[in-house]
Amino acid sequence: xxxxxxxxxxxxxxxxxxITGAIAAFLALPIFxxxxxxxxxxxxxxxxxxxxxxxxxxxxxxxxxxxDSAMTSLQVALLTSVIATLIALPAxxxxxxxxxxxxxxxxxxxxxxxxxxxxxxxxxxxxxxxxLGLTGTLFAFVVSHVIVALPFAVISIINSLRLFDKSIxxxxxxxxxxxxxxxxxxxxxxxxxxxxxxALFAFLVSWDEVVISVMMxxxxxxxxxxxxxSTLRQDLTPVIAVASTLLIFLSxxxxxxxxxxxxxxxx
Amino acid sequence: xxxQTNNGTSSHSPLVCLQSLNKEYGxxxxxxxxxxxxxxxxxxxxxxxxxSGKSTTLSMxxxxxxxxxxxxxxxxxxxxxIPSHKRGIGMVFQHYSLFPHMxxxxxxxxxxxxxxxxxxxxxxxxxxxxxxxxxETFADRRPSMLSGGQKQRVAIARxxxxxxxxxxxxxxxxxxxxxxxxxxxxxxxxxxxxxxITIIYVTHDQDEAMxxxxxxAIFKEGKIxxxxxxxxxxxxxxxxxxxxxxxxxxxxxxxxxxxNSATFEGQTIQLDSEHDVPFNQQALLMIxxxxxxxxxxxxxxxxxxxxxENEAFGTVNESVFLGESLTCSITTADGSLVTSKSIATDLxxxxxxxxxxLRWKVQHSSVYSKWERSDIExxxx
Numbered sequence: 001x002x003x004x005x006x007x008x009x010x011x012x013x014x015x016x017x018x019i020t021g022a023i024a025a026f027l028a029l030p031i032f033x034x035x036x037x038x039x040x041x042x043x044x045x046x047x048x049x050x051x052x053x054x055x056x057x058x059x060x061x062x063x064x065x066x067x068d069s070a071m072t073s074l075q076v077a078l079l080t081s082v083i084a085t086l087i088a089l090p091a092x093x094x095x096x097x098x099x100x101x102x103x104x105x106x107x108x109x110x111x112x113x114x115x116x117x118x119x120x121x122x123x124x125x126x127x128x129x130x131x132l133g134l135t136g137t138l139f140a141f142v143v144s145h146v147i148v149a150l151p152f153a154v155i156s157i158i159n160s161l162r163l164f165d166k167s168i169x170x171x172x173x174x175x176x177x178x179x180x181x182x183x184x185x186x187x188x189x190x191x192x193x194x195x196x197x198x199a200l201f202a203f204l205v206s207w208d209e210v211v212i213s214v215m216m217x218x219x220x221x222x223x224x225x226x227x228x229x230s231t232l233r234q235d236l237t238p239v240i241a242v243a244s245t246l247l248i249f250l251s252x253x254x255x256x257x258x259x260x261x262x263x264x265x266x267x
Numbered sequence: 268x269x270x271q272t273n274n275g276t277s278s279h280s281p282l283v284c285l286q287s288l289n290k291e292y293g294x295x296x297x298x299x300x301x302x303x304x305x306x307x308x309x310x311x312x313x314x315x316x317x318x319s320g321k322s323t324t325l326s327m328x329x330x331x332x333x334x335x336x337x338x339x340x341x342x343x344x345x346x347x348x349i350p351s352h353k354r355g356i357g358m359v360f361q362h363y364s365l366f367p368h369m370x371x372x373x374x375x376x377x378x379x380x381x382x383x384x385x386x387x388x389x390x391x392x393x394x395x396x397x398x399x400x401x402x403e404t405f406a407d408r409r410p411s412m413l414s415g416g417q418k419q420r421v422a423i424a425r426x427x428x429x430x431x432x433x434x435x436x437x438x439x440x441x442x443x444x445x446x447x448x449x450x451x452x453x454x455x456x457x458x459x460x461x462x463x464i465t466i467i468y469v470t471h472d473q474d475e476a477m478x479x480x481x482x483x484a485i486f487k488e489g490k491i492x493x494x495x496x497x498x499x500x501x502x503x504x505x506x507x508x509x510x511x512x513x514x515x516x517x518x519x520x521x522x523x524x525x526x527n528s529a530t531f532e533g534q535t536i537q538l539d540s541e542h543d544v545p546f547n548q549q550a551l552l553m554i555x556x557x558x559x560x561x562x563x564x565x566x567x568x569x570x571x572x573x574x575x576e577n578e579a580f581g582t583v584n585e586s587v588f589l590g591e592s593l594t595c596s597i598t599t600a601d602g603s604l605v606t607s608k609s610i611a612t613d614l615x616x617x618x619x620x621x622x623x624x625l626r627w628k629v630q631h632s633s634v635y636s637k638w639e640r641s642d643i644e645x646x647x648x
Binding site: 168173175182190 | 329331350352353354355356357358360361368378381382429
């Protein structure tokens with residue numbers, strides 16, 4: 001086999017290790033730099049940091065604007081996650097179980113926001129909400145984020161529903177359970193990891209969404225990535241590195257949770 | 268439990284009655300106007316290859332598929348308008364279909380919980396049935412911690428705990444290995460005898476059908492083409508398809524020359540009187556390999572042909588010793604290929620190329636006037 005390590009010569013093997021290492025570094029180094037810079041003492045983001053300090057973290061947590069935007073992000077992401085999952089759940093049942101004309105087109109429609117450039121969606125929803133006078137509201141943030149988060153929730157739930165053996169649900173029905181009862185008592189508990197993973201992905205999409213958020217934001221209501229973006233344009237301060245680190249940290253936690261959920265579901 | 272006292276005394280009207288049951292998917296007819304009565308306490312098997320309509324028929328009885336037309340009666344009441352969960356039918360699925368997030372006890376208790384049976388009664392019923400399927404020690408395990416055979420027993424317990432009128436089983440042993448499958452077949456047969464429940468069993472495995480059931484319904488292209496005990500279907504197959512589908516068979520082309528005679532390769536042979544083939548028409552003569560006696564020329568001269576026997580001439584191609592039996596492949600005078608199978612205790616000396624006589628008793632042959640090529644070419648494919 002081409003991919004069996006044992007049969008490779010040492011030259012091939014070592015160059016493979018070098019290439020893999022280089023790509024891994026290429027992917028991980030920016031994160032590493034940002035985290036390191038957030039603890040560095042240099043005002044001008046000098047690398048390597050001359051000294052280590054927590055003062056930028058102090059500055060971050062002292063500034064209510066940063067805290068507010070972080071809380072807004074959390075709020076928007078949580079709402080987006082819940083709403084996207086609640087829409088994705090029945091949609092997934094229809095797309096997997098349904099026997100109707102145009103089912104495949106409907107599936108494509110649900111995944112479309114993943115393919116269409118975000119900026120186009122951003123401009124479109126901006127136009128709509130501007131007309132309605134709703135820009136800068138929590139409602140606008142959540143609705144527009146649900147649009148881009150929905151495909152991730154749908155795909156995750158659809159996958160777990162396809163893997164779920166429907167005869168288990170049928171067994172509950174023949175045992176005397178109404179179809180809906182069977183779905184709630186048997187199917188949902190069985191595909192819980194997939195639903196959970198879908199909710200987490202939806203959360204993540206909203207959590208680091210910036211293109212649409214920039215359009216939806218007002219000076220009073222903005223998410224963390226928007227606050228970072230606007231701060232960055234005025235002033236390159238290490239506080240941005242702090243915000244980035246916190247953003248990455250939460251994302252990492254969520255990725256680990258999603259991973260655990262997936263492992264649990266594969267058991 | 269009333270389950271155990273029920274001896275399945277047969278009443279006059281059947282428990283389940285399928286009347287002209289039909290299921291079409293677009294232009295494809297999955298089940299083609301089936302009529303079938305199932306008696307109380309009976310163990311009936313739907314036997315057929317995949318796509319023959321057996322599983323679709325079962326699904327319609329369970330209520331997972333809606334018939335295109337026709338009627339299903341249970342205790343003389345129509346099931347058509349009744350949703351699955353109100354039919355009071357028990358079912359065991361191919362892949363057990365246990366609830367993965369519940370332990371064995373809660374899996375079995377599920378039908379009782381749905382029916383809101385009081386806890387004390389529920390627990391007692393679950394305990395009783397756990398004992399019946401010998402799974403008391405596994406009550407707190409999750410299905411993922413059970414072996415295939417144990418899972419199957421849990422599935423059966425879950426289907427029986429609410430004392431359904433009828434138990435449907437959809438290839439429930441298909442996923443198990445041969446040894447375990449045979450053990451469970453014996454268990455299932457004993458369970459059926461002891462409880463007297465009515466079972467409709469679906470399988471594509473003819474050995475399983477023979478081993479388990481009192482009656483077998485053989486499905487082909489959405490129709491039931493054979494119905495009866497395994498013994499009757501094997502010994503007197505109603506048509507060439509059933510003859511070829513159940514066990515092995517030899518088919519010889521003969522020409523009917525009288526009410527109970529025909530010509531085969533220029534020779535006159537006797538036919539069983541039970542046939543409906545018109546005079547002078549081509550027909551198919553079926554003989555099971557174990558009913559075909561092979562004699563060398565010497566043996567043939569020593570033991571004269573009996574009055575109820577027929578004889579044909581042939582040449583041995585090959586003989587294979589299989590331990591308990593010996594099979595011979597023989598070409599007849601005009602080139603038909605037949606197989607014989609004899610118990611190998613007193614072996615005739617049969618070498619390839621030897622001239623032999625083939626003899627069979629008249630009552631061991633069946634005659635068919637109609638057949639399709641595909642019916643008789645199963646062994647070749």
